Amino acid sequence: MTSLPQRESPEGKRVSLFVTCMVDALFPQTGISVVELLEHLGLQVDFPLAQTCCGQPGFNAGYWPEARQVAAQFIEAFEGAEVIVAPSGSCVAMVRHEYPRLFAADPIRLAQAERLASITWELTEFLVDGLGITDINGRLAHPQTFAFHDACHGLRLLGLGPAARTLIDNLENARVEELPGSDTCCGFGGLFSVKMASVSGAMLAKKMEQIQGCPAQVLAGDVSCIMHMNGGLSRADSTSEVQHIADILAQSIK
Secondary structure (H helix, E strand, O other): OOOOOOOOOOOOOOEEEOOOHHHHHHOHHHHHHHHHHHHHOOOOEEOOOOOOOOOHHHHHOOOHHHHHHHHHHHHHHOOOOOEEEEOOHHHHHHHHHHHHHHOOOOHHHHHHHHHHHHHEEEHHHHHHHHOOOOOOOOEEEEEEEEEEOOOHHHHHHHOOOHHHHHHHHOOEEEEEOOOOOOOOOOOOOOOHHHHOHHHHHHHHHHHHHHHHOOOOOEEEOOHHHHHHHHHHHHHOOOOOOEEOHHHHHHHHOO
8 A cells, every 4th residue: 555645633524525426427325325324423514516526537548637627626626625535445546646646746736636635535434544433333124244345446545444344344233254355356447447348357257256156145345346346247147236335334324
């Protein structure tokens, strides 16, 4: 894991939700689940309406000038934020790791980017590492077992993984199993799955074998991986499904 900007404690601060493109377009219920969860924990949540994309697709494709334009919009949209929370390790990694690189030659934007990088959190690390909340006092309607697929950006750039497992393991009626190869890429990789579709498909096939061989009833993952893996499982007529942890946690408090 590479170095990250130092961050102050987010306790007592208003949360600005960065919902991300994929949640907004494909998994809107996950965005709602995040708000329900945070408000259940007594947090004030706002949603900056001017937010769009973080710029990661253009950045990863090498279109840095275009990515800067999109990132500049993000900076302006969240200018007044005290803490930014997102249900995506990939997008959080973009803001925290790549924004300072993207604006390295622009002192004014660089200062703004570094401030946002220092206040941006992925949902599970925000709860566990930021607020010290390891138990949300949730209860599932019936006993379930869960396993986790560790998304590449979240695992390798943010060090995510333990926090999510802790939150689920502390739910009543929940038990965590380990997915074999949980740290192996599912094959999505954003533009990688488009440019190298055959390799991406082969990686997905291997991941589906691991999922189907896991005894857990529910697999949790990040949004882009959820889309990719659920697509493969659906085409294989599998009864397995990947869910976002925000949706699982939200179910436990209803």
